[in-house]
Amino acid sequence: MDTFTLIWIVLPLFVGFSIYLLPKLDRILAIVVSLVSLGYGLWHLISPTPISLQLLDSFGVRLYVDGLSGFFILTNAIVTIAFILYCWHSEKCAFFYTQAIILHGSVNAVFISADLISVYVALEVIGIAAFLLIAYPRTNRSIWVGLRYLFVSNTAMLFYLLGAVLVYQSTNSFAFDGLAQAPTEAIALIFIGLLTKGGIFVSGLWLPLTHSEAETPISALLSGVVVKAGVYPLVRFALMVPEIDPIVRLFGVATALLGVSYAVFSKDAKRILAFHTVSQLGFILAAPTVGGFYALTHGLVKSALFLIVGNLPSRDIKVLKKEPISTKLWIPLAIASFSISGFPLLAGFGAKVLTSKNLVPWQVIGMNIAAVGTAISFAKFIFLPHTSELSDDTVKKGFWPAVVLLLSGLVLANGLYYEAYSLSNIVKPLVTIAAGWLAYFLIFQKLSIYLPRTIEQFDHLIGAMSLMLTFLFWIVLA
Numbered sequence: 001m002d003t004f005t006l007i008w009i010v011l012p013l014f015v016g017f018s019i020y021l022l023p024k025l026d027r028i029l030a031i032v033v034s035l036v037s038l039g040y041g042l043w044h045l046i047s048p049t050p051i052s053l054q055l056l057d058s059f060g061v062r063l064y065v066d067g068l069s070g071f072f073i074l075t076n077a078i079v080t081i082a083f084i085l086y087c088w089h090s091e092k093c094a095f096f097y098t099q100a101i102i103l104h105g106s107v108n109a110v111f112i113s114a115d116l117i118s119v120y121v122a123l124e125v126i127g128i129a130a131f132l133l134i135a136y137p138r139t140n141r142s143i144w145v146g147l148r149y150l151f152v153s154n155t156a157m158l159f160y161l162l163g164a165v166l167v168y169q170s171t172n173s174f175a176f177d178g179l180a181q182a183p184t185e186a187i188a189l190i191f192i193g194l195l196t197k198g199g200i201f202v203s204g205l206w207l208p209l210t211h212s213e214a215e216t217p218i219s220a221l222l223s224g225v226v227v228k229a230g231v232y233p234l235v236r237f238a239l240m241v242p243e244i245d246p247i248v249r250l251f252g253v254a255t256a257l258l259g260v261s262y263a264v265f266s267k268d269a270k271r272i273l274a275f276h277t278v279s280q281l282g283f284i285l286a287a288p289t290v291g292g293f294y295a296l297t298h299g300l301v302k303s304a305l306f307l308i309v310g311n312l313p314s315r316d317i318k319v320l321k322k323e324p325i326s327t328k329l330w331i332p333l334a335i336a337s338f339s340i341s342g343f344p345l346l347a348g349f350g351a352k353v354l355t356s357k358n359l360v361p362w363q364v365i366g367m368n369i370a371a372v373g374t375a376i377s378f379a380k381f382i383f384l385p386h387t388s389e390l391s392d393d394t395v396k397k398g399f400w401p402a403v404v405l406l407l408s409g410l411v412l413a414n415g416l417y418y419e420a421y422s423l424s425n426i427v428k429p430l431v432t433i434a435a436g437w438l439a440y441f442l443i444f445q446k447l448s449i450y451l452p453r454t455i456e457q458f459d460h461l462i463g464a465m466s467l468m469l470t471f472l473f474w475i476v477l478a
Contacts, residue, residue: 005051005065008040009112012105016098023094030097031084037108038077044070045416052114062175064114068239071292072111072232075299078409079224080104082303082402086217089397096136103129103226110229115174116164116190119233120157123197126229127153130222134214145213152206153197160193176233180241187244188472191234198230199278200285201255208262208274216310219270223277224303228295231281238288247475248285253366256282260373265449267317269309272377277302279370280340283351286367287358294355296413297339297347304336304406305381311395320384329395330386332403337378339410341436342371342429347410350417353425368432375436376444383440 015033019026044051050066083100106129109122127150135146164174166186171178179187192203199207207227211219238248259279266272280298284291308329314320325333339348352371359367 002051002053004040005053005063005112008036009063009105009109011036012101012108016101016105019094019098019101026094026097027084027088030101031081033101034077034080034084034104037073037104038081041070041072041074041077045074061113061118062115063112063118065112068235068292069111071296072228073108075228075296076104076107076111076225078405079221079299079303082307082405083217083221085405086220086307086396086398086402088401092136096133099129099132099136100221103133103221107225107229111232113233114176114236116160116167116176116178117174120161120164123160123229124154124157126226127157130226133218133221134210136218137215141213142215145210148206149210156193156196156203158193159189160197163187163189163191163193176236176240179237179244191247191472194230194234195251196230197227198234199227199281200231200234201251201258204255204278204281207278208271211274211277211306212268212270216307219274219310220303220306223273223306224299227277227281228284228299231284231291231295234285235288235291238285245288248288249360249363250475252282252285252287253363253370254282255279256286256370257366257373258282260370260377262451263377264373264444265447265451267450269312269315269317269320269381270306272317272380273302273305273309276340276374276377279374282370283355283367286363287355290351290354290358293413293416294351297351297410300406300409300413301336301340301348304332304403304410305340307399307403307406308333308336311399313394317380324385324387324390326390327386327388328391330384332407333384334382335407336410337381341375341378341433343433344421344426344429345411345414347413347416349429350414350420352429353420354417356428371429371432372436372439375433376440379437379440 012033015029019029022029044065045067048067050064052065053061053063055061055063080100084097087096103126106122106125110119110126113119113122130153131146131150134149135143163186166189167178167182168174170183170186171181179190195201195203196206198204211223214222234248234251238245256279259275259277259282263272263275263279266275280294280302284294284298287294309315311329312320312325313323335346339346342349342352356364356367
């Protein structure tokens with residue numbers, strides 16, 4: 001299995017560059033690589049024995065694959081397959097699929113890395129591949145959004161690299177477990193890099209504009225998978241180093257509340273989803289022991305939601321309330337919205353229950369507020385007017401295979417935690433959803449509050465990183 005792991009991690013890079021030699025097979029090769037990852041991820045969910053590889057002694061590379069990695073790899077595989085299916089009938093060239101598969105392989109590399117330098121290299125490659133995909137349309141807007149993403153990403157990684165060097169200086173190792181003996185400044189620098197890259201708390205407020213302005217399939221890929229490359233190391237740190245666990249949990253609660261606060265007031269459908277990506281990443285961090293399962297359910301549902309919203313006649317919720325959408329589009333939109341709200345029979349329910357059972361007491365109130373806010377936000381989609389008289393002829397040709405795959409994954413993943421189906425577990429999410437819907441109809445539906453976008457501006461993002469760095473120093477010292 002060790003040999004297969006090495007072949008599997010190199011395969012996307014080899015196939016990605018081979019696509020240039022076989023451009024007519026670009027989509028087929030891309031989907032084959034994703035299917036191999038699907039099988040690899042499923043194997044590590046079933047297999048109880050983790051794999052640990054030490055390739056270059058104290059300098060790295062150290063690989064570690066277990067059930068947590070399996071959840072993240074499975075998420076990456078399913079979302080990438082859906083992404084390729086959605087783009088199948090488009091006029092994307094071989095360059096597009098090359099970058100998609102290189103991105104896929106680099107994200108997988110993060111999910112099996114257990115040393116700081118391997119993570120750094122993989123995250124840098126992710127930044128370049130994501131930039132090329134965002135800027136692929138070559139419009140002025142897409143190039144600017146891509147360059148903005150690349151600059152913020154590279155700045156964050158500079159902080160991270162400085163922290164990794166300080167860890168090596170004090171421990172003579174880049175291994176994750178070296179953080180237990182690392183100096184305060186090293187932990188703070190590494191955290192600011194990963195918080196920014198993963199879209200966590202105020203350091204992640206670059207994320208909504210990027211995800212909402214990118215092309216529909218790119219938004220789905222970024223939100224479903226790419227941001228989790230920054231979150232995964234934080235989850236792994238929390239599980240390996242007990243002293244870091246409370247810090248990760250604190251940022252989880254703060255991020256869940258910040259993201260949902262913006263989402264409930266937003267009137268732009270893609271910005272609602274983008275801010276909810278921030279919020280749902282907070283749920284992953286709030287309970288690191290079950291973060292893998294939550295990452296899987298969020299990746300599937302958020303990718304589906306971006307694909308669906310990208311095919312609606314408008315992004316403006318006010319316009320959508322006045323002009324009914326096709327019932328054929330409303331049904332998958334409602335199913336995905338029910339899942340992320342925590343409704344039974346869908347994987348989001350099990351993820352919410354599992355997360356709530358693994359919270360510590362001081363987190364409970366904040367996470368319950370975030371859950372109610374989620375129900376409020378997605379009531380905007382669930383209660384949109386719809387009619388069967390309209391057709392869905394305007395949707396992309398690859399839309400239905402991609403969305404059916406993602407929604408089917410939500411139904412099947414529901415069986416991974418069937419123990420959640422007890423009376424007490426069912427009642428609480430239903431009460432939370434009912435409270436959210438009631439608040440939506442009585443209060444939030446009538447409000448027209450626009451939160452300022454000043455903090456999302458480019459020049460303020462770097463300032464926010466500096467403030468967060470100071471805050472992190474204070475937390476770690478405390």
